[in-house]
Amino acid sequence: MSDGVKRLSRLGLNAIGGRDPEITGISVDSRTVKPGHLFAALPGSTIHGGEFIQYALRMDAGAVLTDAAGAALAAEELRGWDGALVVSEDPRAALAGAAALWFGGQPETTVAVTGTSGKTSVANFTRQIWQALGHRAVSLGTMGVQGDYEAKLAHTTPEPVTLHRVLAEAAAAGITHCAMEASSHGLDQRRLDGVRLKAAAFTNFSQDHLDYHAGFDEYFAAKALLFNRVLEAGDTAVVNTDSERGLQMAGIAEDRGMSLLRIGSGKECDFQILAQRFDATGQELRFAWQGQPHLTRLNLIGGFQAENVLAAAGLAIGAGDDPGAVIATLAGLETVRGRMQLVAQRENGAAVFVDYAHKPGAVIAALQSLRPHVMGRIVVVLGAGGDRDRGKRPLMGQAAREHADVVIITDDNPRSEDPASIRAEVMAGAGPEATEVGDRAEAILRGVDALQPGDALLIAGKGHETGQTVGSDVFPFDDAEQASVAVAALDGKI
Numbered sequence: 001m002s003d004g005v006k007r008l009s010r011l012g013l014n015a016i017g018g019r020d021p022e023i024t025g026i027s028v029d030s031r032t033v034k035p036g037h038l039f040a041a042l043p044g045s046t047i048h049g050g051e052f053i054q055y056a057l058r059m060d061a062g063a064v065l066t067d068a069a070g071a072a073l074a075a076e077e078l079r080g081w082d083g084a085l086v087v088s089e090d091p092r093a094a095l096a097g098a099a100a101l102w103f104g105g106q107p108e109t110t111v112a113v114t115g116t117s118g119k120t121s122v123a124n125f126t127r128q129i130w131q132a133l134g135h136r137a138v139s140l141g142t143m144g145v146q147g148d149y150e151a152k153l154a155h156t157t158p159e160p161v162t163l164h165r166v167l168a169e170a171a172a173a174g175i176t177h178c179a180m181e182a183s184s185h186g187l188d189q190r191r192l193d194g195v196r197l198k199a200a201a202f203t204n205f206s207q208d209h210l211d212y213h214a215g216f217d218e219y220f221a222a223k224a225l226l227f228n229r230v231l232e233a234g235d236t237a238v239v240n241t242d243s244e245r246g247l248q249m250a251g252i253a254e255d256r257g258m259s260l261l262r263i264g265s266g267k268e269c270d271f272q273i274l275a276q277r278f279d280a281t282g283q284e285l286r287f288a289w290q291g292q293p294h295l296t297r298l299n300l301i302g303g304f305q306a307e308n309v310l311a312a313a314g315l316a317i318g319a320g321d322d323p324g325a326v327i328a329t330l331a332g333l334e335t336v337r338g339r340m341q342l343v344a345q346r347e348n349g350a351a352v353f354v355d356y357a358h359k360p361g362a363v364i365a366a367l368q369s370l371r372p373h374v375m376g377r378i379v380v381v382l383g384a385g386g387d388r389d390r391g392k393r394p395l396m397g398q399a400a401r402e403h404a405d406v407v408i409i410t411d412d413n414p415r416s417e418d419p420a421s422i423r424a425e426v427m428a429g430a431g432p433e434a435t436e437v438g439d440r441a442e443a444i445l446r447g448v449d450a451l452q453p454g455d456a457l458l459i460a461g462k463g464h465e466t467g468q469t470v471g472s473d474v475f476p477f478d479d480a481e482q483a484s485v486a487v488a489a490l491d492g493k494i
Helices: 051-059 068-072 092-102 119-132 160-172 184-188 216-230 244-255 304-319 323-332 360-373 392-403 419-430 440-449 479-490
Strands: 025-027 038-039 065-067 084-087 109-114 137-141 142-149 177-181 199-204 236-241 260-262 271-279 282-289 294-296 342-346 351-355 376-383 406-409 456-460 467-470 473-475
Touching: 025 092, 038 051, 038 092, 051 065, 051 376, 051 479, 065 068, 065 092, 068 084, 092 160, 109 119, 109 216, 109 304, 109 419, 119 137, 119 142, 119 177, 119 304, 119 323, 177 199, 184 216, 199 216, 199 260, 199 304, 236 244, 236 304, 236 360, 236 406, 271 304, 271 360, 282 304, 282 323, 294 304, 304 323, 304 360, 342 479, 351 360, 360 376, 360 392, 360 440, 360 456, 376 392, 376 440, 392 406, 406 440, 440 456, 440 479, 456 479
Parallel strands: 025 038, 038 065, 065 084, 109 177, 109 199, 137 177, 199 236, 236 260, 260 271, 351 456, 376 406, 376 456
Antiparallel strands: 137 142, 271 282, 282 294, 342 351, 467 473
C-alpha cells in the first residue's frame, strides 16, 4: 500500500520544467481531488478530461497529467500555476504506471483472461482451483472481487487507480493469487498496464461492443493487447485454438516469445477435449493433458464449460501449480452465479436456468450447449440492452429462433432507449412465431408456465445482475429470484 506521500518522479512521471512535488494521492475525477493530488485529465469518447483541469486546480491539485490536447484546453488556467504539469503522448499508460507505483502491492501470482464469452467463468474457476489447492485467492471482474477477499467494482476491468488500489488491498489482506477478467475496453484504455501477470488466456471471439470498437478487426486488436503488451515474453499464454481467431492469437503469443498452452479438440492441444457425455445435472468429460487421457465429472451445464474449465486449469498450471494437482480439483468446481445456473425446477421435472448470454454468439452457445441436457423442448426468454451495439439485436433474435423451440422476447436493461423499439429490433430476427412480452417478470412467468415434462427454460441476458436499468433508474430485479417465484406460484407452493 502507498505510504501516503510520494514524489512525482517516483511515480515515473516527469513534469515540464522539472518540478517534482510531493503527491498525496491520484484522482481521475476532479470532484475527488484533494490538496496535493495528481489529477489525470484523460481523453474520452465524448469529452476530454482537460475540460475539468480548472476544477482540479481549484481543489489545489499538486500535479496534472494529460496530453497536448488536454493542456491546450486548460492553457489559460495552467498559465502561472505553480504546480507540476505532465504532458504525455499516452496519458492512460502513464496513469496506469503511476497507479502501480503509487499503490505498490499486488498478489504474488496474477493471471488474466480475455475473450468475448467465458471470462467470468474462467476467472472464477481459476480462483476455485487455487482455493482447492490451499492458496488464498480472488477472482476480479464483472461480479466484483470474490473469494478470500471481497469488494464491489463498477466495471469489469476498473480504471487503473481503482484496480491497483484493490490489488494492493487484496495483497495486504494476505491474498497471494488473483484471476482477473480483461475486457476489450480495459485493454484498449490501458487499464491493465502495470499489472504483473504470470499467465493470460484467450477464450473465443464473436460480435460484441461494436458500439465502442470501429469493427471486428479493431475489437480483436483490443483483445490481442493482452498478449501484445501486458503479458511479457516467457510468460504463459493459454489459448483456445479451435477457431481462426484463436490460431491468430496463438501466433501473436508465439511471436512474442511466450510459452503457449493450447486448448481445444485438435491433437496438437496440450489440453485436448476427447469426449463429453451429458445428463440433467452436468457432464462427464474425457480429455488429455499432453497426451495422457483423464476422465472427470463436471457438475456444470453446457458443453462450452469444458473449454472454460480447461482454460482455468491452464492458467493455474501456467502460473506454477502442478498439473496433476490441478486436474484433481476439477470435479469440485461449482457453477458461477448467473452462468448456466440451475435456479429452479418444476414439479414435473422441467428445469429453469439463468445465463448472462447477451451477445448473439453467447446465446447460440448457451442454447446449443443446453440441448444435450434436455429431452424435451427448450424455451428461451431474452431481450437486448439499450445504449449498446444495435447491430446485434436482430442477430440475438435469430439465434433464439434457430436454436430454441419456444421464444419469448422481453426487456433487458433498456436504459435511455424506448423498450418497445429495442424489442422490435430483436423481434425482427426472432420471427413471427416468437412472443413479445415487455414486462420481464411476466415473460419469465409465461416461460415457466410453458414448461412440460422434459423441457427446460433458459432466461438469458442478465445472469447475476440484481437490478434492471430503465432510464436513469435501477429497479430491483433478479432473474433467478423471479424464476423461483414463478415456479412456486405455478406449482401451488405459495
